[in-house]
Amino acid sequence: MGVKRDDAGLTRTYRLGVGVNVLLICSLAAVLAIGLVIVVRKLSYRYDLRFDVTADKRYELDPLAKQLLRDVESPLEIVFTWGYDTDILERVKDHQGHPRGDLLRNYYLPILQEAQVRIRRVLHEWERVSPNVKLTVLQQEADPVRTEEVARDLGLSTQEVLNKVILRLGGRRREVPMRHMMVDMQWGYFSSTPSRQTIRPRNPKSWAVQPELTRTLRAILAGEPIPIGVVSGLGGRIEPGTAEYTIFANILEGEGYEPVPFDLRPGTPVPERVKVVLVPAPKTPLTRDRSKILENYERQGGRLLLVASPRLPERYDRLLEKYGVSFVDALVRDRENTNPIRGTTELESTKLCTGSHPIIVPLKNRVTLYLGLARPLKISPRPPGAIRQKLLEGSRYAQDVAVAFDPASGGMKVVQGRITNHPNACFATAMTRDLQNGQQARVVAIGSASVFRPDVMMQGSLYGNRDLVLNMLADLTGRSSAIGRTPQTGLRERFVNPTRLTGPFTVIGVIVLPLLASMMGLIVYFLRRS
Amino acid sequence: MRRLLIILRREFFAQLLSPVSWLLMTLVWLIYGVFYRWTIIENPQAYGDILRMTWQAGLQALWIQLFLVPLQTMRLISEEKRSGTFEMLVTTPVRDHEIVLGKFFGAWLFNALIWLVMPLYACIIQRSGGDPDFGPVWTSYLAVVATGALYISVGLMASALTRPQILAGFLGIALLVLIGVLPNFWSKLPEEGFWSLPRGILKSGDLTRQMEEAARGLLDVVHLTYKLAFCGLFLLFTTRLLEVRKWA
Incomplete structure (x- = not known):
């Protein structure tokens, strides 16, 4: 019996063989492709396979941390241990009270893995920057004996060191819990009985690894807390005793400062130990006696951070006249530096920073500042020995809207019809003055009280106000290494004025380019026809 | 390699000298330009946020790709089959994978050319006073x-599967919706039990x-x-499809 062949002379078995061959090769290729993706993904848990191509390397080590690390002169010990801490174990208990391994492995381990990769990456970079950094990273499950030793060395229990980054410099110690670096993390819990509700853990919405670590580094390197005098009893924005002051004080303490509230009592000088005096926009004008205390302090080489607000009458005239500047009774309107969602008098932009003063250089064009209502400064001819450097200014379209204060209540009202152009109106300036005793007085004046608003000063805020205030304090206290910019967790970092882009983009992007393409199509069409 | 380059060049210039390709390019640039303009100017959520703009513009580009690519690829092989040039091509001393790769790279180059508007738009923004991070x-x-x-x-695989161009286009869109859109719904699947594996696979393809x-x-x-x-896997499938068709 002969073998059946088709028109092409091929047998059925041969055709079947080709089909099976193709099927096998395709299946093998599919397995290989999926396998390759799985292997690369597994590798990415161990090694960082992502490359940061942003101009400011926002996902890499931030310049402030590098600058701080370069100044580390004695050994800085960093211990990072991770594993299932008591809190996590409590969340996955079965009905007998034992933690369930499957839940730990399936739900919590991937989250911890991701967190440790991110934290370790930053800490390893730190180690590379400074030879004085001694880093120890431990996984509790993998190395329980060593973890216990390290905990004992720190004078803590194993559970107390878990999921924390602990920094030790000399006798000082600071720690950052891993949880602080995970923004909006849902840790969840698993019920031991099916009748009760279970909430599964979810990855954090964003990460704040670098900001938290840098903040802690800045705090530990500050050494002994630097006392900052905060004038109280004036009813200003951050009056000691208020909730806003508590938040502000917490921020200062976290950064290595010690806020010292004090009254400007006639006859009592500014406390000797304070390095800087902050006058937080007094509600009522300073009396002559109180102003005199500040003048005497400044005359002895004191450092002042003067905050004024267009809503409040205080102008610090006697203090500022020595520098040839004065606050104007007005608020600034600047359409180029506002968010259109808010009004034109509420300033918010990245274009506000100006000049080349060390306070401002790290922030210029990098952060969005929220100033709210701002009071302009009038710059007069420079008195001998005084140096002024602009820190914040408006655009060339800035205008002054005159305001007046009710002498009885101190309340502010806008003077209708008195609007004057004030191109590049200045809102903040840093000033120094040579004194007769060979010393130097330093003053930073800022015409916005909203700069200290807690919601814009908080860690993780989209605004750079925290860095601005901390840079001002660091400059006044002489901590130049602490001047910088902590990386922001949000995406919003660069601010442009989109209304300016409308015209050019519409013309080129929406009209010219499609028109060019269609013309090319027509040319090709007629060329082919001919 | 030389034969592959010849096919690549032929395919790229065929796209470049086709009025339909330029019509596609006009449509893409017009639609994308209008979307981009909306993103940078009229969307209050993205106001002043260059990275958010880039992200939204990137997502819009992905959606446009979903419809652009099948239109671009539907004629690659099916047209040759319909016009009878495919038989000529396979009888030349060119291997199947060279045909597939040549056609693929030719189409890909043209696709990359179309999307050069993305950096071009960033240049316009920069020239107009914006400060985009490149x-x-x-x-x-x-x-x-x-x-x-x-x-x-x-799309190339869809084109190799069918003879009529329109069918190849529709098949391409259907397959791309499966690959490009379906994985976005991974979060809707239960985390435990049977669905955990498909969920993980879909998630990595999001x-x-x-x-x-x-x-x-x-x-x-x-x-x-x-x-x-x-991409390599689908190209292999296409090569094998051509091979099977040859014997069928």
Whole structure:
């Protein structure tokens, strides 16, 4: 019996063989492709396979941390241990009270893995920057004996060191819990009985690894807390005793400062130990006696951070006249530096920073500042020995809207019809003055009280106000290494004025380019026809 | 290699000298330009946020790719079959994989050319006083072009499967919706039990998430590997399809 062949002379078995061959090769290729993706993904848990191509390397080590690390002169010990801490174990208990391994492995381990990769990456970079950094990273499950030793060395229990980054410099110690670096993390819990509700853990919405670590580094390197005098009893924005002051004080303490509230009592000088005096926009004008205390302090080489607000009458005239500047009774309107969602008098932009003063250089064009209502400064001819450097200014379209204060209540009202152009109106300036005793007085004046608003000063805020205030304090206290910019967790970092882009983009992007393409199509069409 | 380059050049110039390709380019640039303009100017959520703009623009580009690529690839093989030139091509001393790769790279080059508007728009913004970070712009472009490679390989396979162009186009769109849109719904699947594995697979194929990372300025090797590995797989399928058809 002969073998059946088709028109092409091929047998059925041969055709079947080709089909099976193709099927096998395709299946093998599919397995290989999926396998390759799985292997690369597994590798990415161990090694960082992502490359940061942003101009400011926002996902890499931030310049402030590098600058701080370069100044580390004695050994800085960093211990990072991770594993299932008591809190996590409590969340996955079965009905007998034992933690369930499957839940730990399936739900919590991937989250911890991701967190440790991110934290370790930053800490390893730190180690590379400074030879004085001694880093120890431990996984509790993998190395329980060593973890216990390290905990004992720190004078803590194993559970107390878990999921924390602990920094030790000399006798000082600071720690950052891993949880602080995970923004909006849902840790969840698993019920031991099916009748009760279970909430599964979810990855954090964003990460704040670098900001938290840098903040802690800045705090530990500050050494002994630097006392900052905060004038109280004036009813200003951050009056000691208020909730806003508590938040502000917490921020200062976290950064290595010690806020010292004090009254400007006639006859009592500014406390000797304070390095800087902050006058937080007094509600009522300073009396002559109180102003005199500040003048005497400044005359002895004191450092002042003067905050004024267009809503409040205080102008610090006697203090500022020595520098040839004065606050104007007005608020600034600047359409180029506002968010259109808010009004034109509420300033918010990245274009506000100006000049080349060390306070401002790290922030210029990098952060969005929220100033709210701002009071302009009038710059007069420079008195001998005084140096002024602009820190914040408006655009060339800035205008002054005159305001007046009710002498009885101190309340502010806008003077209708008195609007004057004030191109590049200045809102903040840093000033120094040579004194007769060979010393130097330093003053930073800022015409916005909203700069200290807690919601814009908080860690993780989209605004750079925290860095601005901390840079001002660091400059006044002489901590130049602490001047910088902590990386922001949000995406919003660069601010442009989109209304300016409308015209050019519409013309080129929406009209010219499609028109060019269609013309090319027509040319090709007629060329082919001919 | 020389034969591959010849086919590549022929395919690229065929696209470049086709009025339909320029019509596609006009449509894409017009639609994308209008979307982009809306993103940078009229969307209050993205106000002043260049990275958010890049991200939204990248997502819009992905959606446009979903319809652009099948239109671009539907004629690649089916047209040759319909006009009878395919038989001539396969009888020349060119291997199947050279035909497939040549056609793929030709179409991919043209696709990459179309999406050069992404960095071009960033240049316009820069010239108009904006301050875009070009790192995220280039990673977004790379993500869109890499996704284009994956989509083109799928479109090419659809074109090899059918003879009528229109059918190839529809099949391409259907397959791309499966690959490009379906994985976005991974979060809707239960985390435990039978669905945990499909959930994990769909999650790693979520191109929207990958685009988000790229638009933030992160070049992720895992994402690139995913796109290129599956692109290679579909190209292999296409090669084998041609081979099977030859014997059928």
